[in-house]
Amino acid sequence: MAFKDILGNSRVKKILRKALQKNKVPNSMLFYGPRGIGKKDMALVLAKAMNCERKKDDACEVCASCKAINAGNFPDVLEIYPEKEVIKIDQMRILRKIAYLKPMMGKKRVFVVVDADKMTEEAANSLLKILEEPPLFSYIILVAYNPFMIMSTIKSRCQVLNFCPVSKEEIGKILVEKGYEEKKARIISLLVRGNLKQALSLEWEEVQDKRAKAWQLFLSLLRKGKVALFLRNYATSQRTLVRNEWEQVLEMLSSFCRDSILIKEKSDSRLLMNPDYEEEIKKEEALLSLEGLIDCLTKIDYAIYGLGKNLNVNLLVSSFFSYFKEWEYA
Template structure:
């Protein structure tokens, strides 16, 4: 995997490629940012570029070392993931043991810690000693959603590399090229920070069904509220919706943002563009205050779900709010 094959993150790629060109690679990096922004792919491309025998600042993908990294069997590259819920001290000790052996022809050893913020305190302290006193030429990459969750002493010994959410246009173009339906791409790119995360949503269990349910329940709420209540009750009773209610609320919030736009007469960049004719008519049945209030309520109710509010009450309250009851 080359840097050029990864969409977006131009600043990150520039930092890493400059360090390779000038032979100023840091001994440790923290790749921090939202899931789906390409942190793992960049770590893999960086590893390939470090070991590549052909190119000075990227991976050729053809040489023996590049192929070993890509296939996960390079003897000097170690990839550590949480064992269960956390990265444990035994895993860091095993890493230290591996690093006590001599590196191959490059003289460089590298390790990547995924979900590095999930290290136990003991594991983090053990890693700190490893960062302070490497036994040989070592490059470390710590991947985390939240770099601030790492020990301050670890943060101070590593170069901070922030990953920004990909632009919506970049994600849309990539997902369209893969042939995903536009009606699913539009909500996915607004709910995910990167192409991989958006793809996972689209391909995930029930994403298309939840979108259809948002359309069904909003239509029923605005025209036949008792039918909407019955539909919601049936879906929750069958447990189809219970686990997916936070996602439903996310999709409903996107629908409400479309209603605000349509109330203002703006049809650009709609998530539910295929429903715009019907939605435009309904949006004018209420004034702007109603839709803004519904949007505030949806955001508030979604927060309550995190604190274990009753799913049925949350959904019923939201549907009544839409109707203005």
């Protein structure tokens, strides 16, 4: 994979290639943005470009260094992942020791710290020591979803690059190239909200099944006396399942709520995120006022925001449920 193979974020690619051309790549960088948009891939391409034997501002993909990095067998490019949901101080201590050793095979030593926003405070303080005086031949790239979870003293020592979601047009094009019908590709590209990785991992039948369940859940939230279905389906699940499913469910609930608002305001149907549910939404239009739908969307978006802030999932579920339960007595 080279820079050209990563969809979207052309601004970031331009910045990195210029830095490579001028031999002025910062020793510490922070790549942040939504999940599934290629932040880690971009970091690894940058690592390959810095060690490439043929090109100066990209990965050639054919030299020994590029091939070794692709295979995960290059000793000077190391990826660090959370252990049991956190990056620990011992991992950063090892990084610091290795960072002061000269590269074994390549030109530069590169560390890619994945999910850097999951560092413990002790790990972050340990990392900070090397960021203050980094060796000239070592580079540290932090990859994070939530930059607000990273210490400000670390961010101030990094070049911070914000990654944007991949456009729905680009995702749709890739899905069509992989054999999806245009209508199906459009629906998936709208639902994943720029998450290319998620779009490529979904099967159409799976998407339809999840959307059907989310639609029934959306109706249960709006209809008095049916709200208990929500808690029964999701609040009693295992915590790991709740976090993974909850985010997808919220995104789908949000899409149905947004479509309901568009239909209520008689907006252009081409803007709908679920165009195949247009008639179903119109049938249920009387369930809630425009003000109520906007309020509902606000609550859903707050829950999505809470997940991004790593708030307690069970509390989010309970709070969300309690809000809609109040409607039954309103």
